[in-house]
Amino acid sequence: MSFLLPLLFSNFNMAGKIPTPVALVLLTAIESFGAITFLPEYAPAKLSVTIFYALSFNILLWIVYNVWIWPFFITPLRHLPGPKGGYPILGHALVPLKRPPGVDFLRWMAEIPNDGILKFHAFFNEPTLLVTNPTAMADMLQARPYDFQKSENSRDLLRIIIGEGLLVSEGDMHKFQRKNLLPMFGFRQIKDLYPMMNIKAETLIESISNKLREDLEKAKDEEQYAGDDTTVIEMNGWADRSTLDMIGVAGLGHQFNSLRNSDDVIAKKYFSILEPNPARLPWFITILLLGKSAVDKLPLGLNKTMDDAVSSLRGSCWQFLQDRKAQIAKAPEEHFDVLAGLIKTNNFSDDELMDQLLTFLAAGHETTANTFTWVVHVLARDPVLQTRLRKEIQGAMPGGVPNGDLATVLESLPYLNGVINETLRMFPVVPLTRRTAIRDSRIGDLHVPKGTPIEISIWSIHRSPQIWGEGADKFVPERWIDGEAAEDGTKLNGHPNNHGGTPSVYSMLSFLAGPRSCIGARFARAELRVLTAQFLLNFEFEPADWEEEIIPFGIVTIKPQNGLHIKVKKI
């Protein structure tokens, strides 16, 4: 029988055409028939026992072939350089989960000579690619973006809440959605949103100032006043509420008013689904591993609980959508938010509009909130930089009033843009994303077989000395400023640049690149400028505990593991 094995095993590999169960049954049938016909004296008396032995043997062979033979000796990717070692069955599968994210990838990139692609073994030793240089990245993200898609299981997970929105859709559906959405995120549209963002940033300042005043009064009442007019706040929570309010108004035309502690129904239902909960995490992970349809078949009470929660959220969104449509029909010229723009195209059904609405909510607030939190973290620990940036902003906004149009003023400030870009580089809140080749394709000259998983470690690319030079691990806002440096290295009179001193835009991937890049990048940058400017104009701040180690943590987006506690003082 052994001559049959290569024939069938060529289809057993992960990019095979015949489904594995079909191939296994076929092989078992042929072997059982062969044993009974040609070797009756050796075959067990009962046919069922023969089939059982043959099937067990084939399954074992299938495992050995897929886990040890194919990944190491047969895959066309076997000659690529990669790390040695790894666990027997897990390979290096746990590396992407390490914190800070991408430390091992960064080490491999530095230590293993490569031409832009490394290979490592993931779960069951599955050969997985790691893209390590901007040229290979451009090829994959810009030249052939639709050959490399998010995996079906990760899309299943996202689909639970955001349906077939822009983040999940692929191929022609993605092209259609993106084409319709892009005009709403244009240069002009974002410029017009600055004043609204500024109002929300002022609400943030007012809310923190109120808390500061209350804390000081309470301390005085309790005779615990330290005399320094400071209080400690947890920054990430405040940042989260601010960006939720901003995306609410600008994205959905909806006042969440979370900074003013309103109990908004949509926000409440949305957050209750994502609430960290010991029972839900394994559920989400199982979907990631097996896919939603497989998990739906398991007898789990959580399947129904989650379905009900999502239906309830979508019910509230549907009602909200009907109200918005009625308002827009009455006075179309009065509504400028992204959702209104989409409604006015008449190209989307109610379900599709709800998918996009929930996509903005999911993709558009925690990412910016976490980035702003990292900005505050960096500035809290560098008082000199904090003072320099504050002076720059005070110069451009004396008494809090901009010297001209707010967008133009903030976009031209070298240190403001330098600090934000450098934070996006050193703390990319989406540190890792994955793709799978959905057809035979290539990256550069490398043939990439269908089914190959690919890791894009944004964190490692951003900290690679091969790409960013020797000071890659240092926070240097000046790399984002063109112009002569003074003796102390500062570039106070320079101009912002968007390349950070590297020759390729694919070196900076905080928002990814190409047709699948973040559609909200310009929107997020505007929010970050406004929030940072207002925060610096109104508060001096430092870490609540200088000794505390701040660890980046999170599954999809990263933020400080235990929150960011800072001591603030009103200016």
Ligand code: HEM
């Ligand atoms: C600092 C803030 C932000 C960061 C770092 C960020 C980062 C990213 C990244 C890395 C991706 C690609 C994900 C992948 O394909 O694996 C992405 C996609 C996306 N982002 Fe953002 N994002 C931010 C803010 C926003 C905002 C404010 C919005 C909405 C207004 C938004 C909406 C989206 C959408 C809809 C996509 C999917 C785009 C597509 O596939 O065509 N993001 N973002």
